[in-house]
Amino acid sequence: MEQKSQIQVPRVKLGTQGLEVSRLGFGCGGLSGMLNAPLSHEVGCSIIKEAFHKGITFFDTADIYGYNHDNEIMVGKALKDLPREQVQLGTKFGFIASDWNHMTVKGTPEYVRECCEASLKRLDVDYIDLYYPHRVDTSVPIEDTMGELKKLVEEGKIKYIGLSEASVDTIRRAHAVHPITAVQMEYSLWTREIEEDIIPLCRELGIGIVAYSPLGHGFFGGKAVVESLPAESVLATHPRFTGENLEKNKILYDQFANLAEKHGCSPPQLALAWLRHQGDDVVPIPGTTKIRNLDGNIGSLAVKLKHEDLQEISRAISIDEVSGEREPGFLTKYSYRLANTPAKI
Template sequence: MASTLPAVERVKLGSQGLEVSKQGLGCMGMSAFYGPPKPEQEMIDLIHHAVDIGVTFLDTSDAYGPHMNEVLIGKAIKGIRDKVQIATKFGIFTDPVTKARGINNKPEYIRQCVEGSLKRLDIDSIDLYYVHRVDKEVPIEITIGVLKEYVEKGKIKYLGLSEASSSDIRRAHAVHPITAVQMELSLWSRDVEEDVIPTCRELGIGIVPYSPLGRGFFSGVQVQTLPDGDFRKLFVPRLQPENLEKNQVFFQRLVEMGKKYGGTPGQIALAWVQHQGVDVVPIPGTTKVKNLEENVGALGFKLSKEDLAEIEAAVPVEQVAGDRYPEASMQLTWRYTHSAPLSSWKA
């Protein structure tokens, strides 16, 4: 099947010089949140296959596992470091006793995280390092100032933000150029179009959509068959029974569109994201070769403005039932989290 796949272009992500594959690979589900960790060698083989077919932009975080996913990526890229671009993140931590999740962007914690990620990934320099979530208690200028030191040392090549508001993006970019902002963007998650995406474009910052397939919804994931421990089964509001039943109509519409365009519902949804701009590089995640190749196949679609409008009309965002995260997690996203003013900081 791989021989029939479209070529995966290399593109500039942002305006600072980073080049990546036009589609990336989200690696989170290999180790965390989507049920038990998957067999290590299978995941290493999957990553190698992704690189072989041109998907070289690998996305991870120290929060995935925690730490386990970075170790996996480190093993997978042995001998092929020069072929891949590694993006990882810091800022979300899990209390080892209470298991409660929190945010920490303080300087001493950043330093621990950078050194920890470099060691686990077994690399000398991180290609793209994201602030995974913005800390309300720490001015973004302080956070980026510490990361800038690591860029100057050569331990980080480019900086990014995830789930950041327009104002925080501007403040961060004023301290050191931001290369990319990661955000949830899909047919049913489009609120970033209002302000976040225009800000990125004004500043020459690349756009990296995560969950471009609606956490598998647009690929036809059967929520009831997901393993225990998969957070989608219990915690993603849109996938809970009362909302899922209402949302199913959107999936069925994409099934019909797939017949028209000659693709799967997931390919139609992902092709829509890919068409949102030359500065857009989505990172669909998967743990299966079949799904990886299906996702890459979405790069072969050429959609007109009329096609895109038709696809958008099939999933009117105002009719989507449920939010993208549970309430507590929503409070950590860009709409609700704003960095403390610099004047408040006391080292």
Template sequence: MGSVKRIKLGSQGLEVSAQGLGCMSMSAFYGPPKPESDMISLIHHAINSGVTFLDTSDFYGPFTNEILLSKALQGGVREKVELATKFGVYFEDGNMKVRGDPAYVRAACEASLKRLQVDCIDLYYQHRIDTRVPIEVTMGELKKLVEEGKIKYIGLSEACASTIRRAHAVLPITAVQLEWSLWARDSEDEIIPTCRELGIGIVAYSPLGRGFLSTGPKLVETFSSEDQRPGLPRFKPENLEQNKKLFEHVNAMATRKGCTPSQLALAWVHHQGDDVCPIPGTTKIKNFNQNIGALSIKLSPEEMAELDSYASTDSVQGDRYPSGLIATWKESETPSLSSWTS
């Protein structure tokens, strides 16, 4: 095993590698699925390097990413990893739907266990919050699945602060997954302080700004017709011009420090605290090796302040997702429990 340090994620007992591996792009959304044997080799290389925290979802594919992981975890590999997957999002007639009702929670969990060919999921996230179902109702079913030994720890993804509090009151939440990087800082006002107050770990997805902080604006020239990123507001031509300034600042500082822009951007996330685990995704061993190099980069308070000054919330143009998509899970707080039972 490699020498990647271990951290406690949340206060419920889960321990993971200080950096994880996001597996989504191996199967979905960032172009066509990648060759299975290459991806299994990459996953094994990650585990042997000490990156043992693997992140997937039933939504990636759908289903094909979990099946890929099940193949990678054969032959005694399962015992070496902390396996995270998610439920709650699916496509219907080309539209994204969200469900958090108890019957769906249970069916989704049992289907993931079967696809992954495991007895227990280490960390099971609600991928998006169903704004029609009280979070207490969703959590009640997750609690039963924990009691049955099908899940060890519970997580939420893209949840607001009040939902996190309500969920945590039913059963302690181990981790909240959110987008956090030099170009996505909107969770710093309320969500991250709430997690810290409650002792909940923070898992930062897209810590490289979906590749933008590695490559800059020229990234858009590499997108295939199956890549979903051109549909994201920040990659639109009218926003790219402004957003490239952030990349130029990061690139210049990385050059001064003798590292790559992606290493610098990842190091910034690591320096947010020992309760934060970024999960950069990649499909190339070369990029993976570069990403774990970020763990040895030290940033002084002055360098952190300099990066913060480049990456203030108003320095990035465009929303993280198309507004119609955000509306499917962020319209409002989930209903109260009393309104559901009455």
């Protein structure tokens, strides 16, 4: 039997609207496939409950995760065995997909409400703590999307509003309609574009950062380097995990693994520790299908880094040397860099 983690998971304020979460969250999407084969609900629920009992209370899902909304249903089952008032539940809406290669985004007020009602039913909860548009629908004014989200807050169906992959312009306009609690962005050692403009804006407005893919889609856990990619993984076509790009990125991983050894921790622990040291307003949400990885992620909270350590780590994974785009081609058009264009009214 695995020894339970003795590390106390601290709590932090996420944004300035009153939401408090565990310092480390848990991304649930991988339990329903995408990066690997999907787990049964029994196994997936056991991992979610184990995470909670080890101090993680902030869980992230989305209506698009898993076949036929499988992930929200799984998370809802797990919540039945947990004290609801001690869990911070985030979910997302807006993607419409026939498969992962054919996606569109919808943010009309009618669709916002339809999705929220459906998620509440699947999750089998009375309210969602943090509700985000998964991507920005540039054909709809963000003010219209936010207006409906604001109504859902007033009705008690959601507590806090977030945005995901939103641009500076979109965040400012949305925040003017109703305070944004958190912005969810891809943020890791090899994806740091948001340091330029998104993080400074969020700090100006009092908005928290939820860092998804904090381990670079598993790269800093050794995925495609020390372990092969599962056949079911969408990473098989990801630009950073294929061909010459992967071979170049493996060199960066080896340099980073040497640094982790120097700090007496594993590469994923060092990657998470680096991210945690970027500020208390940055909350990573790594996911995993293995309890030993869950324990390792929690163990990252014990890794202390000095200023010079952070600089050395940043140099070891120089953004200029990372090979490949950060997203697969089918998602690139929904990146926050392209989410600036206001809808024609």
